[in-house]
Amino acid sequence: MAELALLRQVHGTVVVAPAVPSGAAGGRPEGDAWAGRPEPGRLLGILTADCLPVVLVHPPSGRLAVIHAGWRGAVGGVAEAALAALGVPAGEVLAALGPAIGPCCYQVGEEVAAAVGARSPHLSPWPGAPGHCAFDLPGALRERLLTAGVRTQHIDPLAPCTHCDADRFYSHRRAAEPQRLVAFAGWRPGGRP
Numbered sequence: 003m004a005e006l007a008l009l010r011q012v013h014g015t016v017v018v019a020p021a022v023p024s025g026a027a028g029g030r031p032e033g034d035a036w037a038g039r040p041e042p043g044r045l046l047g048i049l050t051a052d053c054l055p056v057v058l059v060h061p062p063s064g065r066l067a068v069i070h071a072g073w074r075g076a077v078g079g080v081a082e083a084a085l086a087a088l089g090v091p092a093g094e095v096l097a098a099l100g101p102a103i104g105p106c107c108y109q110v111g112e113e114v115a116a117a118v119g120a121r122s123p124h125l126s127p128w129p130g131a132p133g134h135c136a137f138d139l140p141g142a143l144r145e146r147l148l149t150a151g152v153r154t155q156h157i158d159p160l161a162p163c164t165h166c167d168a169d170r171f172y173s174h175r176r177a178a179e180p181q182r183l184v185a186f187a188g189w190r191p192g193g194r195p
């Protein structure tokens with residue numbers, strides 16, 4: 003029987019170790035990423051609806067990271083923090099980017115553009131909306147992983163747009179739906195590590 007552990011997400015950069023009690027014993031620990039080697043059968047999960055879920059795996063050690071990255075977390079360095087917490091060579095890490103709002107739909111204002119950096123290649127003018135930009139959150143996160151040493155061929159950049167695909171995904175911006183997507187990773191009971 004698998005157990006799903008979740009976090010109390012705050013758009014920060016705190017990384018939580020899988021050994022921290024959760025569920026009935028300790029509630030949800032506050033943080034925006036898991037990193038470490040979970041016991042088999044313990045699933046490390048995060049919730050999203052437009053924010054970007056990222057899963058990192060280091061096959062040689064069985065260490066995993068599951069990351070919740072909105073623009074604040076991405077700019078703040080939550081992915082780098084999770085990578086560092088894994089404590090393994092970045093060049094050996096496999097990464098997958100899950101469904102998130104894409105640059106096709108993610109209109110941001112000056113606050114976000116200023117935080118991201120006006121010269122970021124992941125910002126582009128939003129047609130007909132002066133002062134607003136389209137932000138490529140998955141693209142920005144992918145670049146941060148590359149800069150941190152993750153190899154291009156080790157990143158699955160699929161990241162379909164949650165806002166475009168109402169049949170498959172929830173989107174906070176499309177309908178302010180209370181539902182969330184769950185991204186999780188773990189090892190099967192009786193399996194690795």
Ligand SMILES: [Zn+2]
Binds near residue numbers: 108165166
């Ligand atoms: Zn879209």
